[in-house]
Amino acid sequence: MYSFLIIAYCLLSWFPGAYQTQLGQLLIKVCQPYLRLFDFIPPIAGISFAPVVALIVLQFVEKGVFMLFYLF
Numbered sequence: 719m720y721s722f723l724i725i726a727y728c729l730l731s732w733f734p735g736a737y738q739t740q741l742g743q744l745l746i747k748v749c750q751p752y753l754r755l756f757d758f759i760p761p762i763a764g765i766s767f768a769p770v771v772a773l774i775v776l777q778f779v780e781k782g783v784f785m786l787f788y789l790f
Contacts, residue, residue, distance in 0.1 A: 720752075720776065721773055721776060721777070723745060723748055723749055724749050724752075724753070724769060724772065724773060724776075725773075726745055727745040727746070727748075727749040727750075727753070727769075728769050730742050730745065752772060752776075753768060753769060753772055755772070756768035756769070756771050756772045756775075759771055
């Protein structure tokens with residue numbers, strides 16, 4: 719579910735003024751604290767790949783948690 723919120727947050731960047739809407743403000747409050755952890759990744763040709771790395775890390779953590787619950 720959180721992955722979909724991050725994707726929606728990234729898609730809002732394509733629309734001018736979308737972050738000023740109520741949905742945009744909600745997604746900022748929910749997604750930005752996690753995405754700030756990946757601000758150290760520099761943009762390449764003006765495109766930030768930090769959200770992609772954040773999604774990959776989130777998937778690894780999710781799989782790890784599921785494996786822990788499966789083992790116990």
